[in-house]
Amino acid sequence: MVHQATVTAPVNIAVVKYWGKRDTKLHLPTNSSLSVTLDQDYLCSTTTARADAAFKKEDGSPEDRDRLWLNGNEETIAGNGRFERCISEMRALRTKYEQTKPDATKLADLPLRIASHNSFPTAAGLASSASGYAALTAALAALYELNTFLPSSPAPAHLPIPALSKLARQGSGSACRSLMGGFVAWDMGAHADGRDSAARQIADEAHWPDMHAIICVASAAKKAVSSTAGMQATVATSPLHAARCGVPAPGAPVAAYASGRGLVDGPGGTMAQMQDAIRRKDFDTFAEVAMAESNQFHAVALDTRPPIRYMNDTSWNIVSAITAYNTLVAQRTRGQRKYAAAYTFDAGPNAVVYALQSDVREIIELLLALFPFAEGAAHDARTGMQAGERPFEDRLGVFGEEGWAGQAGVPEGWSEGVGPFEPGEVKRLIHTKVGPGPRVYEGFGRTDEARAVLGADGYPKKL
Amino acid sequence: MVHQATVTAPVNIAVVKYWGKRDTKLHLPTNSSLSVTLDQDYLCSTTTARADAAFKKEDGSPEDRDRLWLNGNEETIAGNGRFERCISEMRALRTKYEQTKPDATKLADLPLRIASHNSFPTAAGLASSASGYAALTAALAALYELNTFLPSSPAPAHLPIPALSKLARQGSGSACRSLMGGFVAWDMGAHADGRDSAARQIADEAHWPDMHAIICVASAAKKAVSSTAGMQATVATSPLHAARCGVPAPGAPVAAYASGRGLVDGPGGTMAQMQDAIRRKDFDTFAEVAMAESNQFHAVALDTRPPIRYMNDTSWNIVSAITAYNTLVAQRTRGQRKYAAAYTFDAGPNAVVYALQSDVREIIELLLALFPFAEGAAHDARTGMQAGERPFEDRLGVFGEEGWAGQAGVPEGWSEGVGPFEPGEVKRLIHTKVGPGPRVYEGFGRTDEARAVLGADGYPKKL
Numbered sequence: 001m002v003h004q005a006t007v008t009a010p011v012n013i014a015v016v017k018y019w020g021k022r023d024t025k026l027h028l029p030t031n032s033s034l035s036v037t038l039d040q041d042y043l044c045s046t047t048t049a050r051a052d053a054a055f056k057k058e059d060g061s062p063e064d065r066d067r068l069w070l071n072g073n074e075e076t077i078a079g080n081g082r083f084e085r086c087i088s089e090m091r092a093l094r095t096k097y098e099q100t101k102p103d104a105t106k107l108a109d110l111p112l113r114i115a116s117h118n119s120f121p122t123a124a125g126l127a128s129s130a131s132g133y134a135a136l137t138a139a140l141a142a143l144y145e146l147n148t149f150l151p152s153s154p155a156p157a158h159l160p161i162p163a164l165s166k167l168a169r170q171g172s173g174s175a176c177r178s179l180m181g182g183f184v185a186w187d188m189g190a191h192a193d194g195r196d197s198a199a200r201q202i203a204d205e206a207h208w209p210d211m212h213a214i215i216c217v218a219s220a221a222k223k224a225v226s227s228t229a230g231m232q233a234t235v236a237t238s239p240l241h242a243a244r245c246g247v248p249a250p251g252a253p254v255a256a257y258a259s260g261r262g263l264v265d266g267p268g269g270t271m272a273q274m275q276d277a278i279r280r281k282d283f284d285t286f287a288e289v290a291m292a293e294s295n296q297f298h299a300v301a302l303d304t305r306p307p308i309r310y311m312n313d314t315s316w317n318i319v320s321a322i323t324a325y326n327t328l329v330a331q332r333t334r335g336q337r338k339y340a341a342a343y344t345f346d347a348g349p350n351a352v353v354y355a356l357q358s359d360v361r362e363i364i365e366l367l368l369a370l371f372p373f374a375e376g377a378a379h380d381a382r383t384g385m386q387a388g389e390r391p392f393e394d395r396l397g398v399f400g401e402e403g404w405a406g407q408a409g410v411p412e413g414w415s416e417g418v419g420p421f422e423p424g425e426v427k428r429l430i431h432t433k434v435g436p437g438p439r440v441y442e443g444f445g446r447t448d449e450a451r452a453v454l455g456a457d458g459y460p461k462k463l
Numbered sequence: 464m465v466h467q468a469t470v471t472a473p474v475n476i477a478v479v480k481y482w483g484k485r486d487t488k489l490h491l492p493t494n495s496s497l498s499v500t501l502d503q504d505y506l507c508s509t510t511t512a513r514a515d516a517a518f519k520k521e522d523g524s525p526e527d528r529d530r531l532w533l534n535g536n537e538e539t540i541a542g543n544g545r546f547e548r549c550i551s552e553m554r555a556l557r558t559k560y561e562q563t564k565p566d567a568t569k570l571a572d573l574p575l576r577i578a579s580h581n582s583f584p585t586a587a588g589l590a591s592s593a594s595g596y597a598a599l600t601a602a603l604a605a606l607y608e609l610n611t612f613l614p615s616s617p618a619p620a621h622l623p624i625p626a627l628s629k630l631a632r633q634g635s636g637s638a639c640r641s642l643m644g645g646f647v648a649w650d651m652g653a654h655a656d657g658r659d660s661a662a663r664q665i666a667d668e669a670h671w672p673d674m675h676a677i678i679c680v681a682s683a684a685k686k687a688v689s690s691t692a693g694m695q696a697t698v699a700t701s702p703l704h705a706a707r708c709g710v711p712a713p714g715a716p717v718a719a720y721a722s723g724r725g726l727v728d729g730p731g732g733t734m735a736q737m738q739d740a741i742r743r744k745d746f747d748t749f750a751e752v753a754m755a756e757s758n759q760f761h762a763v764a765l766d767t768r769p770p771i772r773y774m775n776d777t778s779w780n781i782v783s784a785i786t787a788y789n790t791l792v793a794q795r796t797r798g799q800r801k802y803a804a805a806y807t808f809d810a811g812p813n814a815v816v817y818a819l820q821s822d823v824r825e826i827i828e829l830l831l832a833l834f835p836f837a838e839g840a841a842h843d844a845r846t847g848m849q850a851g852e853r854p855f856e857d858r859l860g861v862f863g864e865e866g867w868a869g870q871a872g873v874p875e876g877w878s879e880g881v882g883p884f885e886p887g888e889v890k891r892l893i894h895t896k897v898g899p900g901p902r903v904y905e906g907f908g909r910t911d912e913a914r915a916v917l918g919a920d921g922y923p924k925k926l
Contacts, residue, residue: 239726240703240763243702243703243707295767295768300703302761302762303762305758306754306782307782309779312776319769
């Protein structure tokens with residue numbers, strides 16, 4: 001019998017930003033964060049994990065180590081603290097289980113092979129590490145059937161989410177938020193051992209289903225300063241980050257970081273405002289806080305010594321466009337609505353624009369008018385576009401049954417002076433919406449050979 | 464006898480940034496600031512003010528109002544609070560003087576004509592309003608001979624600086640710092656009436672004469688958000704600006720802003736660090752604080768709702784170049800020096816790079832290598848270049864007697880990966896150094912027809 005699990009995990013895009021660790025080993029953050037989980041039908045990481053005594057080395061002798069491939073390229077597990085820690089902690093849990101239940105299948109001692117595949121470009125500010133580590137954690141949990149003994153999973157074949165979120169966090173902080181659908185908080189917690197620093201679902205994807213997202217791919221190049229290095233430089237040197245977190249100065253002792261303080265976690269802070277906005281489905285507040293959080297994150301990056309910068313001129317053109325659009329919406333509704341679109345930027349130049357379903361078509365047409373694609377833009381490995389795919393595909397049918405036929409235009413009353421910008425500044429628009437948490441395709445007794453990204457030969461499939 | 468005064472006033476470039484007023488009428492700042500006064504041989508505002516009973520209107524009847532021209536274009540004084548206030552306060556002082564001394568020449572009731580000319584492009588982030596209002600204030604003070612009765616002028620024919628700085632401040636906040644040479648603080652003060660919010664010289668231009676400045680003109684377009692509007696939006700909405708100023712929240716009451724608090728004026732804040740660095744001629748600290756202050760100013764602009772942005776991709780390329788250069792300097796001096804160049808950006812994309820004389824040639828050659836001028840770049844009204852002038856002129860003779868012959872190059876050990884950038888990103892380099900305060904060419908009994916920018920006909924000269 002093959003012991004194999006295959007899961008997909010979604011991307012999440014934060015609207016209250018995670019930037020900074022108070023403990024770099026345990027990945028304990030300096031402030032809480034909150035994100036929207038995006039539909040994984042289009043953007044996701046797929047991971048297959050297999051434990052197999054029959055794995056062979058290239059020379060035909062029995063395999064004696066774990067192996068892992070990302071998008072077909074083998075990664076070294078030994079020496080990569082994150083992969084190593086995640087795998088060894090999951091294996092330790094399985095070992096403990098097998099010791100408790102002598103009739104359990106002996107999986108813990110078998111070599112592992114893991115293949116993971118992203119449906120979008122890696123390390124371009126699209127939170128690939130979040131979905132990737134969430135998928136890795138979920139795949140191992142399904143393979144080892146951790147639901148049977150971790151305390152937080154009531155139903156069989158369900159992943160024990162709160163326990164897993166603490167493990168996923170140690171791979172990549174924001175990965176814990178990709179373990180649930182809808183709107184997910186990552187509470188910073190108070191304890192030094194991190195036991196209360198976990199993901200918590202604010203509302204599931206059915207709560208506010210008309211929350212849509214438009215990803216504007218400005219550049220898919222790898223970023224200059226990694227998030228991991230950048231955020232710790234900010235913690236160590238930025239007085240404004242200290243103020244954001246409510247600690248007296250940069251480099252404050254770990255114990256100085258606490259819930260209940262600062263601009264995010266303090267009374268009336270952005271976490272409280274955002275949770276309340278989501279529960280009430282108040283888009284105006286959601287948008288105001290999301291944009292302020294994005295800007296404040298980039299502000300503390302800029303306040304770092306030396307400064308860190310992820311937004312480029314194209315990013316700022318998108319900010320100008322959305323700001324002008326919101327001004328127009330406020331005018332035509334005579335102030336009944338303040339915002340119909342909310343931009344947010346992670347550690348890269350790409351924007352994600354949140355909007356309600358009823359406004360999405362107008363916003364997409366506006367973005368297509370202001371940011372024309374470059375002539376002949378099509379298949380492009382850097383933007384993740386497949387052969388035959390166009391820079392915008394009407395996947396969610398906002399342009400009706402015929403699909404998108406090139407429509408683009410500014411709304412009535414649009415002020416001159418903002419755009420149109422040079423063709424090619426935005427390379428691709430991806431329209432998606434809020435979605436559910438990870439899906440288990442193989443594991444808990446099921447198989448799905450088509451979904452698996454690790455082939456029967458023990459090597460990643462060519463995708 | 465013609466009653467006329469002509470003065471020049473220098474540009475100043477802040478190294479501790481002024482951004483925000485706690486009183487918009489009196490121009491009282493939310494924090495103290497500190498600047499370097501640049502040599503006015505090249506960059507300056509020249510202003511001529513004349514009081515004359517013989518001025519005629521275009522129809523030949525006697526003139527009954529004050530008139531003012533900036534760079535040859537007439538400005539409306541009535542309705543421009545700043546011009547109006549500056550002129551009326553100076554005239555009120557003269558009136559008072561004439562009432563006290565009945566033998567004084569009656570100037571206060573005569574119509575005024577004022578012409579002002581900048582030697583560089585206006586409103587492009589080169590602090591033209593600072594030198595302009597400083598020159599206006601100084602010219603009126605010289606015309607009205609305010610030195611004879613304002614308390615702070617010991618010598619005849621010297622401007623009464625502390626008193627004037629409170630008047631200049633009301634034209635443009637940073638103008639008060641252009642009334643003195645060398646290194647000048649503008650103390651925020653504590654009183655609601657602004658009587659202690661004045662300029663103060665930290666050290667004159669002879670204290671640290673090898674302090675040089677290289678202005679990198681990235682764009683001379685007018686800025687999108689004026690400083691006046693931008694800074695008050697920041698005060699009203701930015702939590703990070705509140706933290707910078709040590710007040711509890713954006714929009715805090717005026718009385719909440721006080722010396723002794725916040726990241727600038729608080730204990731160990733940037734004002735104290737910078738004053739100390741200047742007194743000790745400690746370039747490492749000067750550079751570190753100057754760059755941190757520039758970045759923090761742009762960070763609080765970014766934290767504004769909606770965000771304000773002055774630095775563009777070219778500005779950031781300059782940041783990358785200077786950061787890499789400083790890393791190289793630290794390496795080759797084995798950490799004896801941390802910085803040999805310090806960038807700062809005002810409310811625009813242009814950089815000013817401070818450096819010591821001994822490093823200036825290497826830095827200029829580096830900038831010329833990384834930021835090649837566009838082909839054929841020469842006379843350009845937007846950058847203030849005159850016909851026949853090249854984008855870089857070796858005004859201070861760093862390339863020896865032959866002058867600059869196109870030398871450009873990176874220092875030994877320069878890391879690949881930063882630049883060279885596209886030709887034309889930097890349009891012009893201006894090399895200058897620390898300089899003295901305003902110069903009075905006409906007034907106090909002297910005349911200098913060649914320097915005057917107002918002609919004998921009562922209209923601005925064509926320059």
